[in-house]
Amino acid sequence: MTLSDNHQLMLTAGKRTIDIETKAVAALEARIDQHFIKACDLILTCKGRVIVTGMGKSGHIGNKIAATLASTGTPAFFVHPGEASHGDLGMITRQDVVIAISNSGSSAEVVTLLPLLKRMNIPMISMTGNPDSPLAEAAAVNLDISIESEACPLDLAPTSSTTVTLVMGDALAVALLEAKGFTAEDFAFSHPGGALGRKLLLKVEDIMHGDNEVPRVKKESPISQALLEMTEKGFGMTTVVDDNNQLIGVFTDGDLRRCVDQGQDIGSATIGDVMSTKPKTIHRDILAAEALGQMENGKITALIVEDDEHHPIGVLHMHDILRAGVI
Structure with missing residues (x-):
């Protein structure tokens, strides 16, 4: 089969995207350090729940991170930062820990919440690509999700940054899972409708x-x-x-x-x-x-x-x- 020039461009773009994002994820390994440990300790000692927030694409990733945490033994849910400023902040208690996600570290909707979280004395873990940003400076600990470039050739559309954020969230969830001794049976209780739940729960x-x-x-x-x-x-x-x-x-x-x-x-x-x-x-x-x-x-x-x-x-x-x- 002979490929047209347009089809060849598609293949090249797809492979380049995978290569860029693979390298971005690989760079995360060096950042699993004392900051990561502190973030895990904050969540492990939390008496409430983990509240994940983020705007735009960071919000979509945050939603998935919250779902992964919840299904692996760490009670968590996502709160939209825009809605939080209009009443949903009442969903957050003083017993909770907040994970705030923003690649720039300066998303207006998220930054608006910082004084309120500080007033409630709620510890915050930030995930940003800018350690000097308002979000990182206000956090108890910042997890570095910086990247060299987005996979988007315009370096605009969140691609590598969202992938790295998701992987960092998965790393947190799995580290907490193992620290808690979370078992397959525990997982099944969170997934009673799934195949694994039936295998591990049905007698x-x-x-x-x-x-x-x-x-x-x-x-x-x-x-x-x-x-x-x-x-x-x-x-x-x-x-x-x-x-x-x-x-x-x-x-x-x-x-x-x-x-x-x-x-x-x-x-x-x-x-x-x-x-x-x-x-x-x-x-x-x-x-x-x-x-x-x-x-x-x-x-x-x-x-x-x-x-x-x-x-x-x-x-x-x-x-x-x-x-x-x-x-």
């Missing part, structure tokens, strides 16, 4: 079939009765219990096929003669994702759920896990 008892849905027969029962129970409950298997309702075996479609292959007299045999005495079981408190792993390893489609006294209290089928979206 067997949440999706199993219980009570009267559990197929049961006694070991003295004829195979015909077991087949009726299997058909009625629809799991392709039935539990086998003793007089105390304790689990002693299982009879499955596979067991039935083996009986036929071996020439077993199905009309006279009892379930006790043909059942499997080592059924695959699971506890109700086990994660559904772990149950799925047991099914896959055992190449089975259902597990019997038993309590501590070995009573069958439920059945978990592969279809239940699929419906719950665990996979």
Whole structure:
């Protein structure tokens, strides 16, 4: 394929943009220093929430930083600086920490808030590209997000600067996450609707079939009765219990096929003669994702759920896990 001059320009511009922004991000590594540590300590000792603010493109990035902090164990939300001057400042309390973002460090809407934050004695972390700016000088600590140039050939549109700001925000969020010992389960509690949340929060008892849905027969029962129970409950298997309702075996479609292959007299045999005495079981408190792993390893489609006294209290089928979206 032969590229036109215009298409070649597009490729060159795209690659140049990536190169410029990659170098800008790489320069951040040297700035993860004592200032970064102080910013983390301010947030870790904060008794309230982290309030992120910024105007224009900095505001869009600030919104994302606030969302990342909130989802990784640091309560945070974004406040628009223009709205803050018209009532939303009431959302900020004396227990909070503010992260103020401005590449120039002199965005009027953000600078307007400085006397009010000082009066409330609210500690502020600034993210600026100018350490001598009003915003940086008013902050308890400034995180340097300066760049050599924007990726925009006019050096006007926020490109490299917003990328660097976002990465610095991610660095803060991850550092705080690790300092707090934030776990995957903690993350899941913040994302109960996501796939990870379902994997880490959903337990067997949440999706199993219980009570009267559990197929049961006694070991003295004829195979015909077991087949009726299997058909009625629809799991392709039935539990086998003793007089105390304790689990002693299982009879499955596979067991039935083996009986036929071996020439077993199905009309006279009892379930006790043909059942499997080592059924695959699971506890109700086990994660559904772990149950799925047991099914896959055992190449089975259902597990019997038993309590501590070995009573069958439920059945978990592969279809239940699929419906719950665990996979």
